[in-house]
Amino acid sequence: MKQYILFFIVIAGVIFSLNKISHSVFPNEYQIHFFHITEGDAILIKTPSGKNILIDTGKNQITLNKIQKYNSMFQNTIDILFITHGDSDHIGGTASIANKMNIKSIVYSGANKPSRTFKNMEMQTKETPKNILFSNATWRIDQNILLETIAPLSNISYHDEHTNNDSLVFRLTFFNKKSILFTGDIEAETEKAILISGQDISADMLKVAHHGSKSSSIKTFIQNVSPKLAIIQAGKNNKFKHPHKETLKIFESFNIPTKITATSGDILFCISKKHPDFHICPQ
Helix, strand or coil: CHHHHHHHHHHHHHHHHHHHHHHHHCCCCEEEEECCCCCCCCEEEECCCCCEEEECCCCCCHHHHHHHHCCCCCCCEECEEECCCCCHHHHCCHHHHHHHCEECCEEECCCCCCCHHHHHHHHHCCCCCEEECCCCCEEEEECCEEEEEEECCCCCCCCCCCCHHHCCEEEEEECCCEEEEECCCCCHHHHHHHHHHCCCCCCCEEECHHHHCCCCCCHHHHHHHCCCEEEECCCCCCCCCCCCHHHHHHHHHCCCCEEEHHHHCCEEEEECCCCCCCEECCC
16 A cells, blocks of 8 residues: 555655656746846847747846746757847846857847957857847737837947947837837947837836946836836845945836845746736646
């Protein structure tokens, strides 16, 4: 009798483990992970079909550790890597990811940056196909995710140097209904230029530019985005003291709630056809 009980316990354990692995590789919903890392941006989108879409890679190997935490041992691919711009706190983790995972494609503005980190990223991903985007591009990156590029406002792929204001800015819309605007590290100059361009930048959720720095998030830009929630990726006790109090006051003035990774840790949202609103993922 004890042998039968032990047998059923083992079988139940195996089934439970397989269910966890299956849910990890093929989640029932789209999962959007805003990682809490020491510096920079890193956002992982997991799709029900098992794809990994990564937006920036943070500064170091912490991002790889986070990706592995939310994936099974059988999942070893980044299907699309978006690089918003070439600062080390947005690309520094690329080399460690490329060393351990298969990056199928990279999407970026095409502009170079004469830094050791950027050259290291290029070396580690020299065999990876790269796609250049700028404004007014649309692309269905998944069956239920539409990408619309907002900036750069022109082709800057010939630039030998680029700055925060050359960041790749794009909106992802899920199920043709709910959207997130990703803004890289753009500052007031580019925010004003985007407004002048007349593009629709409204979104349900906003990844706040430049980690909540006071150089970004001008009132008219935030007013035009009109998000229901703003996400700020900033490390705990970071040396730049992001996010800035002035920036937080702007969101408060519009009654827009903010979530900050420094205080909330990893921020995880889900969305599905059955539940087509961004919501906290069930544990």
